[in-house]
Amino acid sequence: MKHDIATIGQLADLSAFDEIIDVRSPAEFADDHIPGSVNCPVLDDRQRSEVGTLYKQVSPFAARRIGAAYVAENIAGHLRSHFCQRDRNWRPLVVCWRGGQRSGSLTHILRRIGWDAQQLEGGYKTYRRLVIAALAEIPRRLSLRVICGATGSGKSRILQAIGTRGEQILDLEELACHKGSVLGVLPDCRQPSQKMFESRLLTVLTALDPSRRVFVEAESRKIGSLQVPEALIETMRAGECITIEASIDSRVDFLLRDYDYFLGDPDWLLARLHALRDLQGSEAIQRWSGYARNASWRELVRELLQLHYDPLYCRSQKQNYAGYTAPVSLSTADLSAGGIDALARRICGAA
Template sequence: MFRDITLIDLLSSQENGPHTLVDVRSPSEFSEATIPGSINIPVFSDEERAEIGTLYKQVSKEAANERGLEIFAAKLPDFIRQFKTIEMPITVFCWRGGMRSKTAATVLDLMGIHANRLSGGIRTYRQWVVKELEKEDFPTELIVLNGYTGSGKTLLLQRLANEGYPVIDLEQLAGHRGSIFGQIGLEPNNQKKFDSLLVRQMQEVKDESVVFIEGESKRIGKVLVPSFLFDKKENGIHVFIHLPIEERVKNILLDYNPWDSKERFVEAFGLIKRRIHLPIAKEIEDSLNVGQFELAVKLLLEYYYDPRYEYSTSKRPHEYNFVIHAETIDDAYAQIVRLSKTFGKLITK
């Protein structure tokens, strides 16, 4: 017989080794928000869930249950096959720990596949995330990477993370690069998903003495950075990275790959076109339309992003603890690594 476990049980078991979480809700529910690291093996598709919901409201609970059983029975062999590919301990969950997860766990048990069921479902996890954020407790010192658009801050964070340095990458968690073109080629996350991913990343680095983060604004795409973390970032140790504009253009083109989404770039530019002096705005738009992205990006930096950055930093000036002048992103990374020894000394003073 399957076992109901609490969220505390689940979190403890994850600390002790590999554990597979299976969200048995519909694909759209899974896409909206889930427990980070989960996989989706749905009991019902979005259309099937809508059909059963309609029967429940318009006919009866019994009719909805009968139709649900009919649908699930037809897909049962494939459902079991997917679970048989999982070798680790398994915990299934739905929204409230209700019929979908109970049905899944019961059927799996009958087929000799042991799976726990999360009591309270993802709702209890969401409540835990909210409470964790309400604690406003993150004692670790933040090393904040600043610089003009295209300075490679995200690339530097990714490289630092790959080399084992503790990092919180807010843009990655938001699924957005923080600019008017920021969601092109990405899948922006909603606040619930962002909060869950952020809490997990904070838990992973909470015992580090310093954590690298980018100098983001409070809003990134669709989401807001919690006030306590934003304030801690504002009061962190700030590093300003200077790169030549040619290198910044290369970094942007590498990150955005605009050749694959020309129409979306032209469309996004239309949202800011009126904020740029007309002759320059027309030159940028013409360059985007004919695929001259290097020129378009250079003009955008010179006439839009750099002036806006200078204006915003003049309103809330930072006293930068360190300033890096680099010729390339590799040079900037090497200087940050050398400085990393200084960060620890600075904090212990």
């Protein structure tokens, strides 16, 4: 085996290194990367595109000639900035897409300086295979308590309040940057890529103690544009359900507070509601549009709950969650901050 090549069989092996240096372009790094790694690209996005075009349209030699110049310039910059304070015993792991020339170039130079730099065999693709394997196995070890309840029951807030009481929680909507419904898009917060979502999810899962219960909110297979891994959704659907039965008035009040950012942009809200046209028909969409334009928010929210969200919720829970047939049920008419904290206390005692 070459002394500058690192072969890892499990994600825990990554902890043997002092630092993980990802030399892929910023766009590749933004799509997904090993948690905690640092991006020191040897080709930036523009340079990578230029080299790739030369490779396809001119020749591999022409691409390598200009690529080598860019790589040398960029590595020199990283040596002067990021690596200049590293001591003699620093041991980094260098990662590119598949353990090829980009990571090999930086590894070679770091080793010539005197550091025990290692190049990850298989690169990011090795990491990605290990993530997929772990997500197929780790969720099945967990004992899940699933917080159920119709839209507007404050499930996410209750879950967070449970976490503040020292219980283990898995907040999928926070990881996905989405509230999980057609109106769940968060302002100024893009969802991560599917790969990044799975990396973030795995980081949380590996930190959980499987000997202790874990609370999670009931979700569908998709949260916005992101897919919940199969092993996790199956474990959730087999978990014990705790159902919040909140009054319609308390749910309307809660949603008006929790989605207050909609109130300042009716046009954006109407564009989202348009996605419901096939399910609810043109007449309902026109009526809801009138509510929004007239700032009749309470009427709009109440109808959305009663005509759209509640029927969907009842069908989904009964079909998908085994524990929903005999859940622990908690009734409330108070979804204020104090009411949510009281529910969290009751859940922690009842679960």
